[in-house]
Amino acid sequence: MSPPDRQSHTCRRLLDAAGEVFAECGFRRATVREICRRAQANIAAVNYHFRDKEGLYAAVLGDAHRTAHEKYPVTLGLGANPTPLERLRAFVRSFLLRLFDPGRPAWHGLLMAREMVEPTKALDALIEESIRPRYDLLLGIVRDLLGPGTADDLVWMCANSVIGQCMHYHHARHVLPKLQRQAPAGTADVERLAEYIVEFSLGGIDRLSGSRRTTG
Amino acid sequence: MSPPDRQSHTCRRLLDAAGEVFAECGFRRATVREICRRAQANIAAVNYHFRDKEGLYAAVLGDAHRTAHEKYPVTLGLGANPTPLERLRAFVRSFLLRLFDPGRPAWHGLLMAREMVEPTKALDALIEESIRPRYDLLLGIVRDLLGPGTADDLVWMCANSVIGQCMHYHHARHVLPKLQRQAPAGTADVERLAEYIVEFSLGGIDRLSGSRRTTG
Amino acid sequence: MSPPDRQSHTCRRLLDAAGEVFAECGFRRATVREICRRAQANIAAVNYHFRDKEGLYAAVLGDAHRTAHEKYPVTLGLGANPTPLERLRAFVRSFLLRLFDPGRPAWHGLLMAREMVEPTKALDALIEESIRPRYDLLLGIVRDLLGPGTADDLVWMCANSVIGQCMHYHHARHVLPKLQRQAPAGTADVERLAEYIVEFSLGGIDRLSGSRRTTG
Amino acid sequence: MSPPDRQSHTCRRLLDAAGEVFAECGFRRATVREICRRAQANIAAVNYHFRDKEGLYAAVLGDAHRTAHEKYPVTLGLGANPTPLERLRAFVRSFLLRLFDPGRPAWHGLLMAREMVEPTKALDALIEESIRPRYDLLLGIVRDLLGPGTADDLVWMCANSVIGQCMHYHHARHVLPKLQRQAPAGTADVERLAEYIVEFSLGGIDRLSGSRRTTG
DNA sequence: AATGAATGAGCCTTCATTCAT
């Protein structure tokens, strides 16, 4: 009876199942049938609750956005007045955790990654709501690391390098284990991966900036 | 309305058209009908010449591999006894050029990128034939830059960082222009992009290696 | 956005909206959803109040019948002891007015016309309640015009000719404007149309009857 | 083997079955499944041969047009230099025969009638190809009967009256038998119906024209 | 060597209806 903690309704189960399937298969390959099967819902439930397959997708995106914000806030364990280095470390850690979280409602990172590679109609909204804020946050961090007066282009490219390193471990997740027969390091130990990417990036940023401020 | 080169064998036209379509849409979204339409071939031609859609895809991959080797040899314009730095620069340049080559039969880079993100049954063969050699090449370069005795894990991670930076400009190609309203830098000026990624990577490698040999 | 007359009973709003939609689209093409949308009623309201779509349709037909009788009584403005000619004129006028009345609850003519072309289960009831009385009325008029002792067949056929002429302007309403590029006469000026059909019919009846009574 | 008299191909059977179903149910209510069932064809055959349900409908319309022209030429049994009266008689006869022909490929009349009442996207093409020529033919006949110098409006309305009388026996085909319990005349005896409609129309035209030329 | 015809599985969507509240 109570609205907040109601037992799982079809609408909710649909959202969860759809997130799972969309993250696995992408928008096109995902089928409404499979989503409804997993949600134990009727085939017409999608149409009733979300009008469309597209409508369901948009709803999943929005829901995942909210969930991700609760679970991985932008200030991930940062104290007051954090240094740029601390902020970079927090950014990379939360970025990777979002991508490799094996927990149930963690589609957001996966969906965003898919949307970047193969956009749908929902991309524009997703950019403004989720992607741009994160990007702007990173741009600020990088700018602080590079020092005042750095050209926008350079800031931009350094941010891309940070993001690119992180996403590579996601995009190439199927290939890396096959290339690297010895030890499946990387995707397993996210914390170690984060530390390494931060170090590599600091080196890159350091070299591209005029001074050596970030080294210490 | 007259066929462009109808006299060339159907098999050849099919290969070209398929490469185009597969690179544009990926394996799943690409349709046999569209490929045959562009190749001005019969709808059954694919099954006749290549058994099925998968067979055509494998053939395209092999064909693209050979073409790419002719167009972008591993020793991309390097003289004798090139330094590790020169080899890194050559690697990054050729990697980016392969991804952004607007020329006609330049599917190879695009197909490899797609295969990494969304593998098909052809992945294993592609890895052994095309991906691993390139990766090993890069691993060698990075190892030389890091210095002798560097742990394999570290070499591996640095290589991933280099690759990840390059691929990001491809994977995020639909998003970057929308995020970066000011100047569409990056994909346009490949040479500048390459130089920058090399510098950033040298900084990262430098910081992660014990010595400072690569700095000078 | 405020409901027009939400306080009026759902049942009543449903009847009005359904008449509108049924007249526009016919029974099959009309959807319960659209009717409920226009009536600002719940999707299940139709089944609740009228058992099913068919029940609603029957109710609309009955309601329209009563409304039509109030608005267009059989003795349409006729004085006492009208001549057959006057009665024919009144019949044709009221028939056309019913078909082309742009007023809100004027579905009756349109619904009858639809039912003639594409009958539903409600046809039999509609015939006995609405159609046959009008037809009998017309048969009586035509019989008086043809003169006593005229064969039933002939009376019957003349009545059909009168009705057919009238309905043609309704049935062909989508085609006539496209055929007749010059002037969209006809549907606009109902009065003129009625006069003309009466004259044409008098000529036809006159020719088929033995005498010339109706000419003067 | 021989192209002209080939045994019934799927394409042909589809056309026949579709004509039957479209004439029975109209475009919307007709289902591709039912058409394919009657044609003993696969459900995808419609898509292959005609692209669309719409494409099939257009093809049926075109096919029916050709068939009707062969079976019921405009000059239906007319000698040289026929009088206007003879031409009117021929027009009405062929019009009714087209509507009531129980033969197999006689959908044309029925489809045109449906299209007039409930148009589809194919209407415009149908008007120019089939409807307008017939209408113009009738206009010419009526003009000759009315005499030179008759106003276009009058000619037009008289033509509508002729057409309307004919079509009424088709449109009201489900109602007439129920209204007229005694004898199901009309649809059965087309020849008698035609004669009667011609007579009635001559009377109407005669009355509306100034002179009495057509009477004799 | 190559083709037009035909197939069947599967997709998304729409619809009238019913159920529990």
Add this chain to the structure above:
DNA sequence: GATGAATGAAGGCTCATTCAT
């Protein structure tokens, strides 16, 4: 008296594939 949620049947369409020539 009235509702939101959920249902199952059915519809049109697309796809890779196969068959007979």
